[in-house]
Amino acid sequence: MKHRRISRTCAVMAGSAVVALxxxxxxxxNANAIDDVPQCTVRxxxxSAAGKLATAFGYDLGGDAGRGTVKT
Structure with a gap:
């Protein structure tokens, strides 16, 4: 097996890739280092709010959704 030289350009590219990683x-x-943001809670x-939300979704979706009719 021969010893192969690596060109200076390839060595610089490999070194810059290591530095970038x-x-x-x-x-x-360090992206999430600050933890003083209030956490969201599930409510x-x-x-009545659920009914209003369901009605709004029904109108947004169109069709038979939200009308409360069942086809038999």
């Missing part, structure tokens, strides 16, 4: 790793680790809608 390291920088991305450090950036992604259960009331019966």
């Amino acid at each position: 390291d920088a991305a790793g450090i950036t992604f680790q 259960t809608p009331t019966a």
Whole structure:
């Protein structure tokens, strides 16, 4: 097996790829460093709010949705 030389351009490209991967790793680790944002909570809608939401979805979807009719 022969020893093959790597051109300077290929070596620079490989080195820059390693640096870019390291920088991305450090950036992604620190992306969610601040945790003082209030967390969202799941709320259960009331019966009247759920009915209004269902009616709104029915009108937005069109067709028979939201009319409350059942085809037999």
